[in-house]
Amino acid sequence: VRAMVPPTRRWIVPLAVLLCALALRLALADEVALHVRTVLATESGSDFDNRLVGLRRQLRGLFHYSSYRLVKDEERHCPLGLKNNFEIPGGRFLEVMPVALRDDRVRLRVLLIEGTSPPPLDTDFTVPNRGNIWVGGPRNPDGALLISIGAEATQ
Amino acid sequence: VICSNALGVVVSLERETTCEEFAKRVDGFLDGEIDAHAMRAMALHAGSCASCGGDFDRAEALQGLIRSTVLAEVDRIDTSQLWSGIEARLEAPRRGVLAGWRLRGSRERRWLSPVPALALGGALAALLALYAWPTTRPTESIAVADNHAQIERIESTAQHVAVWSEPREHTTAIWVASYEPEAAP
Numbered sequence: 407v408r409a410m411v412p413p414t415r416r417w418i419v420p421l422a423v424l425l426c427a428l429a430l431r432l433a434l435a436d437e438v439a440l441h442v443r444t445v446l447a448t449e450s451g452s453d454f455d456n457r458l459v460g461l462r463r464q465l466r467g468l469f470h471y472s473s474y475r476l477v478k479d480e481e482r483h484c485p486l487g488l489k490n491n492f493e494i495p496g497g498r499f500l501e502v503m504p505v506a507l508r509d510d511r512v513r514l515r516v517l518l519i520e521g522t523s524p525p526p527l528d529t530d531f532t533v534p535n536r537g538n539i540w541v542g543g544p545r546n547p548d549g550a551l552l553i554s555i556g557a558e559a560t561q
Numbered sequence: 562v563i564c565s566n567a568l569g570v571v572v573s574l575e576r577e578t579t580c581e582e583f584a585k586r587v588d589g590f591l592d593g594e595i596d597a598h599a600m601r602a603m604a605l606h607a608g609s610c611a612s613c614g615g616d617f618d619r620a621e622a623l624q625g626l627i628r629s630t631v632l633a634e635v636d637r638i639d640t641s642q643l644w645s646g647i648e649a650r651l652e653a654p655r656r657g658v659l660a661g662w663r664l665r666g667s668r669e670r671r672w673l674s675p676v677p678a679l680a681l682g683g684a685l686a687a688l689l690a691l692y693a694w695p696t697t698r699p700t701e702s703i704a705v706a707d708n709h710a711q712i713e714r715i716e717s718t719a720q721h722v723a724v725w726s727e728p729r730e731h732t733t734a735i736w737v738a739s740y741e742p743e744a745a746p
Contacts (some may be wrong), residue, residue: 420683427685464708467727468734489653499649511711518737522645527737539710543719544601545740550738 419429437485438504440491441538441556444478447471448549461554466490468540469552483560493552496546497521502555510535512557518544535559583613589622618624708732 445458445465451473458465458476465474477495484490484504492500502504516542520526526543533539538556543557545551581608589595590603607614709731712724719737726733 418682420681420685423683424685463729464727464732467729468732483711490652491652495730513713519649522642522739526716526719527735528714529712529735530714531710531712531733532712534705534708537705537708537710540732540734542734542736543721545738552734558630 412436428556436507437483437560438507439481439483439558439560440490440492440502441481441554441558442478442500442502443476443480443554443556444494445477445552445554446477446495446546446549447542447552448473448475451551464540464554465552471549473549474552494518494544494551496543496544496551498544500541500553500555504557505530506537507559508532512537512559514555514557516541516555520544533557578602580610582606583610584616585737586589586614587617587620590617591624706730 442549443458443461443463445455447465447469449472453473453475454462455475455478458474465471478493480492482490482492486504486506489503491502492502494500496521499519501519503515505513505515507513511534513530513537515530516527517525517529519525527541531539533556536556536558538554540552540554542550542552583603586595586599586603590600593600595603607617709726709728710733712735714732715722715724715735717737721736722738723736724733725736
């Protein structure tokens with residue numbers, strides 16, 4: 407049989423198998439679900455957005471604003487090492503890159519980008535798997551923006 | 562249409578453009594969208610009819626004014642920030658596995674062909690498949706009791722940078738702003 411197959415085509419089948427295995431490996435690569443929520447916090451009124459009920463304790467414990475409203479909620483699944491740009495109201499971007507998964511913690515690199523000026527925040531940190539961290543401060547005409555960055559390993 | 566008769570006398574068979582036709586086709590004439598014969602007829606009419614010629618001159622002046630105004634506005638648009646804005650939204654391209662294999666194909670063919678390719682490919686595929694076999698991992702979303710973040714590095718150009726956490730779940734907040742965190746603890 408070997409003699410009947412042209413030499414140049416002899417390794418096509420194993421190569422195809424190899425590629426399938428590689429594709430399978432990539433498909434099953436470590437993936438992280440990034441969850442970025444942007445909250446507009448103000449000191450006027452006492453409204454609390456119902457969609458933020460699960461974060462009420464965190465918000466009340468960390469900040470002393472009187473009103474909180476969810477203005478953007480975005481979740482993305484991405485492999486480790488890939489940068490993700492999340493648009494933040496006011497022409498800002500949050501660049502989040504999941505770097506590693508270790509000991510049930512997710513290591514993230516986060517850059518807050520405002521226009522072309524040097525980034526106001528460039529940081530590396532770890533959060534527990536399914537945990538989150540808050541970044542606050544960017545001004546909005548009505549108050550301040552509070553950004554929750556959550557990460558969960560999905561593979 | 563201009564032609565000569567049997568006696569060699571040049572006769573013009575072209576019908577003269579009327580004011581009504583001129584008015585209907587003046588836009589096409591201005592934009593150069595009508596055929597050459599019609600263009601010529603329109604030009605002849607504009608030159609011989611003071612009323613239509615005046616209308617045409619005004620329309621031409623208006624068109625020139627619009628063009629120069631639009632061009633002036635376009636020149637005023639600042640495009641220096643355009644690319645940086647687009648670039649900031651771009652995601653890094655996914656690695657092109659197949660493209661990489663195709664590029665390397667010719668190089669690899671040289672050393673792959675002499676070896677027993679079937680056995681080598683099979684062994685590699687088996688190894689990779691074993692390596693890639695899915696492992697059971699928890700995917701259910703549950704609240705974390707201890708949510709403290711470990712910050713390894715912070716660089717900031719903001720005037721005020723603060724880090725604190727709340728006492729219950731130890732959730733961490735990083736504050737970066739050009740103003741004091743007045744509503745933060």
